Amino acid sequence: MPKKNKKADPRHKERQRIIRELYSWSFNPHQEFSEKSQKIISKLSDIDSQIEKSAPKWPLKRINRIDLAILRLSIYELKHSGGIPPKVAINEAVELAKEYGGENSPSFINGVLGDIYSKTKNNHE
8 A cells, every 4th residue: 555645635734834824923923824823822821831841941932933833733733622643743743843843853842742742641541
């Protein structure tokens, strides 16, 4: 069976669009955004506090803005958008980090999301 082309997947394209919007928001928050991006932006205080707890050595201002956009989308999917399996959200984030981020982005994002997921999982057990 041929491997599915992730870049052609409509869900992947949607995530790419949202990441571009969240990245753009970090420079100019006074513009129009899609409904999903607006939902993510409305939860940023909670999302950003999750990032700060899971990456205490990395203040938000030091995190690459594209990595921050990927983390924000992925944490929203993990914590606020039911129906997306956590491992799928984390895997998608790592793939997006490989596509858009720097050399260390995939491992950084995987580590932060893995920490958030394990804390969430342990709180529900």
